[in-house]
Amino acid sequence: xxxxxxxxxxxxxxxxxxxxxxxxxxxxxxxxxxxxxxxxxxxxxxxxxxxxxxxxxxxxxxxxxxxxxxxxxxxxxxxxxxxxxxxxxxxxxxxxxxxxxxxxxxxxxxxxxxxxxxxxxxxxxxxxxxxxxxxxxxxxxxxxxxxxxxxxxxxxxxxxxxxxxxxxxxxxxxxxxxxxxxxxxxxxxxxxxxxxxxxxxxxxxxxxxxxxxxxxxxxxxxxxxxxxxxxxxxxxxxxxxxxxxxxxxxxxxxxxxxxxxxxxxxxxxxxxxxxxxxxxxxxxxx
Numbered sequence: 058x059x060x061x062x063x064x065x066x067x068x069x070x071x072x073x074x075x076x077x078x079x080x081x082x083x084x085x086x087x088x089x090x091x092x093x094x095x096x097x098x099x100x101x102x103x104x105x106x107x108x109x110x111x112x113x114x115x116x117x118x119x120x121x122x123x124x125x126x127x128x129x130x131x132x133x134x135x136x137x138x139x140x141x142x143x144x145x146x147x148x149x150x151x152x153x154x155x156x157x158x159x160x161x162x163x164x165x166x167x168x169x170x171x172x173x174x175x176x177x178x179x180x181x182x183x184x185x186x187x188x189x190x191x192x193x194x195x196x197x198x199x200x201x202x203x204x205x206x207x208x209x210x211x212x213x214x215x216x217x218x219x220x221x222x223x224x225x226x227x228x229x230x231x232x233x234x235x236x237x238x239x240x241x242x243x244x245x246x247x248x249x250x251x252x253x254x255x256x257x258x259x260x261x262x263x264x265x266x267x268x269x270x271x272x273x274x275x276x277x278x279x280x281x282x283x284x285x286x287x288x289x290x291x292x293x294x295x296x297x298x299x300x301x302x303x304x305x306x307x308x309x310x311x312x313x314x315x316x317x318x319x320x321x322x323x324x325x326x327x328x329x330x331x332x333x334x335x336x337x338x339x340x341x342x343x
Contacts, residue, residue: 092319098312106308121313128310129293130285135317138272138290140203145210146267150260152211153218158252160219161226162234172223175216183213183276194281201287209277214267225259226252261332269322290318 098106100117125131159165160172190209191200199205229252237251253260278289297310 095312095315095319098308099316101309103307103309121309122317125297125310125313125317129296131293133285134288134290134293137203137287141206141210141278141289142268142271144203144207145214145271146264148207148211149214149218149267150264153215153222153263154248154253154256154260156215156219157222157226158248160223162231172219176220179216186213187276187280190277191281201282201284203287206277206281206287206289209281210271210274213277214270218263218267221263222256222259225256229255258332261329265325265329265332268325272322273318290314 097113097115099121100119101112101115102118102120105112105115160168165171190212194200194205194209197205199208234247234251237247242250273291274289275291278287279292279295282288282292293314294311297307297314
């Protein structure tokens, strides 16, 4: 009887495993096919994108990328996007780390309500903040500047980053900090040599997440930049869409732009995946 039960259990377990892998394969196919088609369209000549039957494995060409660079001030947009994404992600993590440490270690009356209000501010839709942010930037004479956009994006990313870092800093034993203070450590030394090494995975994770959010952001660069010196790659799609070809929209240029936007994110995630996994799954300190 036990032998029969064991055989049935193995069969059910095998079917469950097969169903799991089948579901994963279907999910990956649905998720990756659009990316595959975008990459294929980016390396396919314009006159062959809508060929029938479709050419799923075309002879690669970089003509679309060359045309994209020639038709747009591409290098200015790329430079602006890198400064915007890197600057806002680093500035956000720096400000949020200090704020999270203050929320965690400094006993201020009403700090819980203040943190709750900060978290609730994430519920505001981006479109609702356009007018007041525009007025602030205009008063600071920072419209059409990468610096102004960086400050705006930082203000948007700070609430979520603070909320995440607070939970990690709470896991740092106060006794370690007290011992460092007894040994004569100043506050900057305490933060740099004691707290930062413990929460480093969380800091790295938030830098990556904030970089991706800033890199892909569309509405703020669109609203606050109208000149080449401040435009980003994310809003270049509006300029590319205005062009017309015998095939309608210039889908080959749109695909090339999409690849240009996606590849840096993929590389960043692959390079920092270990830190991301550690930061997202780490529930206790070493």
